[in-house]
Amino acid sequence: MKKLINNPDTVVTDALAGLAAAHPSLAVDAENKVILRAGGPRPGKVGLVSGGGSGHEPLHGGFVGYGMLDAACPGEVFTSPVPDQMLLATKAVNGGAGVLHIVKNYTGDVLNFQMAAELAEDEGIDVVPVVINDDVAVEDSLYTAGRRGTGATVFAEKIAGALAEEGADLAAVAAVAREVNERSRSFGVALSPCTIPAAGKPTFELADTEVELGIGIHGEPGRTRAPMAPASELAAVALDAIGADLPVDGDLLVMVNGMGGTPLIELYALFSEVSQYVRARGGRITRSLVGNYITSLEMQGFSVTVCRLSGALARLWDAPVETPALRWGR
Amino acid sequence: MKKLINNPDTVVTDALAGLAAAHPSLAVDAENKVILRAGGPRPGKVGLVSGGGSGHEPLHGGFVGYGMLDAACPGEVFTSPVPDQMLLATKAVNGGAGVLHIVKNYTGDVLNFQMAAELAEDEGIDVVPVVINDDVAVEDSLYTAGRRGTGATVFAEKIAGALAEEGADLAAVAAVAREVNERSRSFGVALSPCTIPAAGKPTFELADTEVELGIGIHGEPGRTRAPMAPASELAAVALDAIGADLPVDGDLLVMVNGMGGTPLIELYALFSEVSQYVRARGGRITRSLVGNYITSLEMQGFSVTVCRLSGALARLWDAPVETPALRWGR
Numbered sequence: 001m002k003k004l005i006n007n008p009d010t011v012v013t014d015a016l017a018g019l020a021a022a023h024p025s026l027a028v029d030a031e032n033k034v035i036l037r038a039g040g041p042r043p044g045k046v047g048l049v050s051g052g053g054s055g056h057e058p059l060h061g062g063f064v065g066y067g068m069l070d071a072a073c074p075g076e077v078f079t080s081p082v083p084d085q086m087l088l089a090t091k092a093v094n095g096g097a098g099v100l101h102i103v104k105n106y107t108g109d110v111l112n113f114q115m116a117a118e119l120a121e122d123e124g125i126d127v128v129p130v131v132i133n134d135d136v137a138v139e140d141s142l143y144t145a146g147r148r149g150t151g152a153t154v155f156a157e158k159i160a161g162a163l164a165e166e167g168a169d170l171a172a173v174a175a176v177a178r179e180v181n182e183r184s185r186s187f188g189v190a191l192s193p194c195t196i197p198a199a200g201k202p203t204f205e206l207a208d209t210e211v212e213l214g215i216g217i218h219g220e221p222g223r224t225r226a227p228m229a230p231a232s233e234l235a236a237v238a239l240d241a242i243g244a245d246l247p248v249d250g251d252l253l254v255m256v257n258g259m260g261g262t263p264l265i266e267l268y269a270l271f272s273e274v275s276q277y278v279r280a281r282g283g284r285i286t287r288s289l290v291g292n293y294i295t296s297l298e299m300q301g302f303s304v305t306v307c308r309l310s311g312a313l314a315r316l317w318d319a320p321v322e323t324p325a326l327r328w329g330r
Numbered sequence: 331m332k333k334l335i336n337n338p339d340t341v342v343t344d345a346l347a348g349l350a351a352a353h354p355s356l357a358v359d360a361e362n363k364v365i366l367r368a369g370g371p372r373p374g375k376v377g378l379v380s381g382g383g384s385g386h387e388p389l390h391g392g393f394v395g396y397g398m399l400d401a402a403c404p405g406e407v408f409t410s411p412v413p414d415q416m417l418l419a420t421k422a423v424n425g426g427a428g429v430l431h432i433v434k435n436y437t438g439d440v441l442n443f444q445m446a447a448e449l450a451e452d453e454g455i456d457v458v459p460v461v462i463n464d465d466v467a468v469e470d471s472l473y474t475a476g477r478r479g480t481g482a483t484v485f486a487e488k489i490a491g492a493l494a495e496e497g498a499d500l501a502a503v504a505a506v507a508r509e510v511n512e513r514s515r516s517f518g519v520a521l522s523p524c525t526i527p528a529a530g531k532p533t534f535e536l537a538d539t540e541v542e543l544g545i546g547i548h549g550e551p552g553r554t555r556a557p558m559a560p561a562s563e564l565a566a567v568a569l570d571a572i573g574a575d576l577p578v579d580g581d582l583l584v585m586v587n588g589m590g591g592t593p594l595i596e597l598y599a600l601f602s603e604v605s606q607y608v609r610a611r612g613g614r615i616t617r618s619l620v621g622n623y624i625t626s627l628e629m630q631g632f633s634v635t636v637c638r639l640s641g642a643l644a645r646l647w648d649a650p651v652e653t654p655a656l657r658w659g660r
Contacts, residue, residue, distance in 0.1 A: 002521040002538070004596035004632060006560040011599055014561070018586075018598035021605035022618045057594035077595075191332040208332070230336040231344070256348075261591040263627045264387035265407075266334035268348030269341055275351035288352045290654075292622070297593045300628065302334060324620075327658050 001195040001202070008197035012054045012076055016061075023324050025065055033081065034089045035061040035072045046164040046173045047071070047093030050102040050157060051086060052109050053078040055196070056217055059153065059294045062325030068161035069102075069323070077196050077297070078218045080108030086116030090125060098126035098170035102156055102177060104149030105133040128170055130177040132156055134184045134305065136245045137214025137222045148216055151255050151305030152184035154293050155317075158326065162319035176316070180307060185246045187238040188222070188303035190215035192261065194296050213237055217259075217296045217303075231266070235273035238304045246308065249282035253307040253317060256288075260295035262302060267291065270302055278306075287317055293325065331525040331532070338527035342384045342406055346391075353654050355395055363411065364419045365391040365402045376494040376503045377401070377423030380432040380487060381416060382439050383408040385526070386547055389483065389624045392655030398491035399432075399653070407526050407627070408548045410438030416446030420455060428456030428500035432486055432507060434479030435463040458500055460507040462486055464514045464635065466575045467544025467552045478546055481585050481635030482514035484623050485647075488656065492649035506646070510637060515576045517568040518552070518633035520545035522591065524626050543567055547589075547626045547633075561596070565603035568634045576638065579612035583637040583647060586618075590625035592632060597621065600632055608636075617647050623655065 005011045013030050020028035027036040041047060050060045051073030060072035070093035075081035090099045099120065103113045110131060117127040134152035141148060160177040168176075190212040193202035203219030206212060211234065214222025226237075239248060256271040258264070271290045278285055286309065294303070307313070320329040335341045343360050350358035357366040371377060380390045381403030390402035400423035405411035420429045429450065433443045440461060447457040463474075464482035471478060490507040498506075520542040523532035533549030536542060541564065544552025556567075569578060586601040588594070601620045608615055616639065624633070637643070650659040 002541070002558050002630065004521065004561050004564065004592055004630075005599050006562055006603075011595065014599040014602050015595045016598075018600065018602035018605070018620065021615065022598070022601050022620050054595060055593070057598070062594070191334065211332070228332050231334050232336055234334065260593045261628055261630075262334055263385070263590045263625060264392070264622065265341065265345045265384060265627070268346075268352070268387070269335050269344040270348065271352055272344050272348035273336075275348070285351065290348065290352050292594065295593060297595070298591055298630065300332065300334075300591075322658075328652075 001200065003197050005197055011197050012074055019061055032088055033074055033085055035064050036092055037064055037070050041093050041095040043095045044097050045095045045167065046097045046170050047095060047099040048102065048161055048164055049086065049089045049093060049099055051081045052104050053080060055297045056294050058325035063157050063323050065323030067165045067319055067321035068157050068326065077198065080106065080112050083112045083115040083119065086113055087119045090116060090120040090127060091123065094125045100160060100170065100173050100177060101127060101129040102153065103129050103131045104153055105131050105146055106143045106148065107145060126170055128174040130174055130181065132181050134181060134186045136185050136241050137187055141216060142220040143218060150188065150217055151186040151257055151294055151303055152181050152307065154255065155184055155253060155307050156180040158321060159313055159316040162316040180313065184305060184307040185242040186303055186305040187241045188215045188301065189213055189234050189238060190259065190299055190301035192300040193219055194299035215301060217294060219296060219299065231270045232273045235270055235277055239274065239277050242304065242306050248278050248306055251286045251309040251314065252278060252283050253287040253309050254285045255293060255305040256290045257294055257303045257305065258292040259299035259301040260292055261298040261300040264291065267302060274304055287314065331530065333527050335527055341527050342404060349391055362418055363404055363415055365394050366422055367394055367400050371423050371425040373425045374427050375425045375497065376427045376500050377425060377429040378432065378487065378491050378494055379416065379419045379423060379429055381411045382434050383410060385627045386624050388655035393487050393653050395653030397495045397649055397651035398487050398656065410436065410442050413442045413445040413449065416443055417449045420446060420450040420457060424455045430490060430500065430503050430507060431457060431459040432483065433459050433461045434483055435461050435476055436473045437475060456500055458504040460504055460511065462511050464511060464516045466515050466571050467517055471546055472550040473548060480518065480547055481516040481587055481624055481633055482511050482637065484585065485514055485583060485637050486510040488651060489643055489646040492646040510643065514635060514637040515572040516633055516635040517571045518545045518631065519543055519564050519568060520589065520629055520631035522630035523549055524629035545631060547624060549626060549629065561600045562603045565600055565607055569604065569607050572634065572636050578608050578636055581616045581639040581644065582608060582613050583617040583639050584615045585623060585635040586620045587624055587633045587635065588622040589629035589631040590622055591628040591630040594621065597632060604634055617644065
C-alpha cells in the first residue's frame with residue numbers, strides 16, 4: 001500500500017502543517033494537535049469543540065471556522081484524541097458563554113471528552129456534551145457501546161454552529177445539536193478496505209465480488225457481506241435500513257458521502273438513486289451534500305445520511321458558513 | 331474492480347441525473363449532455379463554455395455557476411464530447427457578447443471545439459477558444475500534440491469567469507484566460523492506475539514499489555517510473571519540473587489536487603511539503619486549493635499546479651463564486 005506521506009509516525013502533524021499553510025483563517029497548534037479559528041475566543045459566543053481520530057478528513061478540522069466549529073482535536077489515525085487536547089481547545093474557545101462538545105459515539109472519544117469536560121468545569125467553564133449516534137447499521141461494535149456516530153456529526157456541527165454564531169445560549173445550542181442527532185440516520189457500504197499508515201496492511205479483506213454492508217468509518221465490520229450489486233440496489237439497502245428506523249418522507253437534508261477513495265462521478269450516480277428512492281416514498285430532498293465529508297482514509301464506498309428537516313433546522317443549515325470544507329453565503 | 335454504478339454504459343447520464351437532483355442552480359440537459367446555469371443566458375455577459383471527457387469530476391460540471399462557467403459539456407469517460415454538445419451549449423449561453431471556449435489541449439477536444447466554434451460563427455455568435463496546456467511533464471503524448479491541459483483549467487475557468495461576471499468584453503475575458511495559462515504550470519504523480527468502467531481493467535499496471543512521474547489525467551504515461559518515495563521527495567520532483575519552466579517565486583496560487591482516490595490527510599501532508607519548498611525559493615503561496623478538483627476516476631496520486639499571480643489575477647481569484655465545487659464570498 002503506497003501512501004503519500006513522509007513517515008507513518010508524522011502523518012497527522014505533517015497534515016496539520018499543511019492545513020495551517022493552506023488556511024490562514026485557522027490557528028493550528030501542531031504540537032498540541034488543536035485546530036482553532038484564528039482570532040481567539042468570541043466573547044459571549046458559545047464555543048463548539050469536536051474531535052476524534054484522524055483519517056476522516058475533512059472531519060473535523062475542515063469544519064473549523066465561522067458558523068461551524070471553534071476548535072477540533074485530531075487524534076492519531078483512527079485513535080481518540082486525549083483529554084489534554086480537548087481541555088486545551090475548550091479553554092481556548094471559551095468566550096464566557098460555555099462550550100459544547102460534539103462527540104461521536106466511540107468509547108474512547110466519549111470517555112476522553114468526559115474527562116476533559118470535568119477538568120474544564122473545575123476551571124469554571126460550563127461544558128455540555130452532545131453524543132452523536134446516528135449509524136443504524138449495528139448496535140454496539142468494535143469501538144462502540146450503542147450506535148456509532150457518523151454523518152450526522154457534520155449536520156450537527158453546521159446547524160449548532162450557526163445557532164451559536166447567532167448568539168444563542170449553551171442550552172439552546174446543545175438542544176439543537178441533540179435534535180439534529182435525533183432526526184438523522186446513516187448507513188455505510190464499503191467496496192474496499194483501507195490501510196492505517198502505521199499498520200501498513202488493510203484493516204480487513206474483501207473479495208473482488210463482495211461489499212460490506214453497514215461498514216464503520218474505521219473499517220469495523222457492519223451487518224453482513226453481500227455480493228457486489230448495482231448502485232440502485234446499494235442505495236436501497238442503505239435507505240431501507242435508515243427507513244426502518246426513521247421515515248424518509250417530508251423535507252430532507254441528505255448527504256451522499258464518499259469514504260475517501262470513491263470518485264465523485266460515482267457519488268453523483270448514487271445520489272440520483274437516493275433521490276429517486278426518496279421521492280417514491282414521499283420525501284423531498286431540499287438540501288444536500290455530495291462528496292467526501294467523513295471519510296475512512298482511501299476506502300472505496302459511501303455512506304448516506306438523512307436528516308428530517310424542520311423549518312428552523314433548514315434556516316440554520318442555510319446560514320453562512322466559512323470553513324475549509326464547507327463555505328457559503330457570507 | 332468494483333464501481334458504484336448501475337451500468338458502465340449509463341454512468342455519465344446517471345451522474346448527470348444526480349448532479350441535477352443535487353443542484354437546483356444548474357439546468358442539466360441529461361439527454362444532450364450539457365450542464366447549464368439555470369435561468370438562461372445573461373444578456374450582455376460573455377458566456378463561458380468548457381468540456382471534456384468525464385471521469386475528471388468535479389471538472390467541468392462542478393464549476394458551472396455564478397462567477398465561473400456558464401456551461402459544461404461532458405463526454406463519455408475519458409472521451410471528448412462531440413461538436414453538437416458544444417454548439418448547443420454555446421447557443422444556450424450566448425447573451426449577445428460572445429462565447430469563450432476553454433479547451434484542454436487534447437487532440438479530440440481541440441478539434442471538436444473548433445468545429446463547434448465554426449458552426450456557432452455560422453449562426454452569428456462570436457466564439458474565441460483558449461487552449462490550456464500547462465502540464466510540463468511531456469511534450470506530445472498519447473492524446474496530445476504539445477503539452478497537455480490539466481490543473482490550470484480550474485484557474486482559468488475561475489479567473490476568466492470572474493472577469494466575465496464583471497461585464498468585460500470577449501477579447502478581455504479571452505486575454506485573461508490566456509494569461510492564466512501562460513502563468514501556470516502543472517505536474518502529476520500516480521501511485522495507482524484507474525479503471526474506465528466500460529473497459530473493466532486498469533489503464534496501466536504499476537508495481538507496489540513504483541510511482542509514475544508526470545502522469546496524465548487519463549492514465550497516459552508520464553516521464554518515467556521511479557521507486558515510491560516520501561511525500562517530500564515527490565513534491566520536490568513535481569516542483570523541480572515546474573520550476574525548470576517557470577520560476578516559483580513571488581505571489582503564487584497553488585493547487586494540490588488529488589487524482590480521486592487519495593485521502594485529504596495525504597494531500598494536506600503534501601501541501602505542507604510544497605509550501606516549504608516554495609518558501610525556500612522565495613515564493614509566497616497567497617492563495618491555495620487542496621482537494622479533488624481535476625481527477626482521474628479513483629486513481630491514487632496528485633498533481634501540483636502553480637500560477638504566478640498578479641494583483642489583478644489575485645483580485646479575480648478572490649471574487650465571489652457559486653458553483654457545486656467552488657463557492658465563496660457572495
